[in-house]
Every structure is written in structure tokens, then in C-alpha cells.
Amino acid sequence: MRIVGAIVVIFIIFPSAPATGDSLYLQIYQPERKEVLLKFPVVSGDRFRIRYTHSSDLTPVVDHFVIVEAGKMILEEEEFRWYGSGLEFRSTPDARVVLDDHRTRVFLHRPFVYIPIRVGRVAGHHVEINGLSIPLRRVAKGGERVWIRVVSDIAFGYTADQEGEINGR
Numbered sequence: 584m585r586i587v588g589a590i591v592v593i594f595i596i597f598p599s600a601p602a603t604g605d606s607l608y609l610q611i612y613q614p615e616r617k618e619v620l621l622k623f624p625v626v627s628g629d630r631f632r633i634r635y636t637h638s639s640d641l642t643p644v645v646d647h648f649v650i651v652e653a654g655k656m657i658l659e660e661e662e663f664r665w666y667g668s669g670l671e672f673r674s675t676p677d678a679r680v681v682l683d684d685h686r687t688r689v690f691l692h693r694p695f696v697y698i699p700i701r702v703g704r705v706a707g708h709h710v711e712i713n714g715l716s717i718p719l720r721r722v723a724k725g726g727e728r729v730w731i732r733v734v735s736d737i738a739f740g741y742t743a744d745q746e747g748e749i750n751g752r
Contacts, residue, residue, distance in 0.1 A: 605653070607626060608622040609712060610734055611722055625712070630650070631648050632645055632646060632710070633698070634709045638706050647662070651694075652733070655733065658693040658694075660689065662686055664687070698732070701728055704725035707720070
């Protein structure tokens, strides 16, 4: 009977803990200072976007990502008005290009451990998640590097070191 009581107490104290025991967060991280600038609770399957203006071609770009797990995000689609330097162009077995009205949509399946961004002075980077649109210039200076990454808060979760490698704690 005491065992059943202990189990009930555990479920009362930790009612929202997922079955796997870890919580995921989308972080905006500054690697030089090793500082988390913002974090948002997420679950596997959540989607987010990065919206910006390409600095030399001045075309609006929207990158669409899906969260898989700690240390893994997938770039599903990049959409823009025309091809420019640094925009997706490669032909892979899973990729397809769709010309839709006045925009180009490149559908991909490109995994990322973290997304490195140099916060643009002109680009106007915004991270869009759960109905929020966060301008990166509000949390970091123009020209400063940030990473967007997914981390877990469990004791044996993942952290990204300064060089961007993923290491178990």
C-alpha cells in the first residue's frame, strides 16, 4: 500500500512531466558569452519559422522548421521571391522546387543541430513560434552571432559548446 501511495504522490508532484521525462526548449543562444537570450517550451512536432530580408538581394525569405528532438530540427521549406546567394538551390532526392505565384518554394528535408545566424542590421530576422514574432535585434546586437537550437532540461540532455558540437552532459 505504501508503494501505491508513493506512486500517487509522485504523479501529484510531477503531473505535467512528459512520459520521456524531458522538457524541450527552443533557445536563442549567444555562443561567445554562452548565454541563453530567450527560450520557449516546445514539443516534438512543433513548427517555427525564421523570417528575414536577404541582405544583398533584398528578397523576403521565410524558412520553415519542424522540431524533432533535443539537438535536431528539420528545415522543411524555404520560400522567397527569386534565387539569390545563400538561398536553397540544390537538387536532392527529397527536394522539390515549386514556383507558386510570385514566389519560389523549395521543399527539403535538411537536418540541423543548431541554426547559426549573424543578426542582420538590414535583414530584420524574426523568429516566429506559437503565434509570437520575436525580432532578433531585440535580444542581440546587429552583427552578433546567435544560434537557434532545441535543448532538453534533463540531466543527461544536450548542450552546444562554443564550437557548436553537441555533447552529452
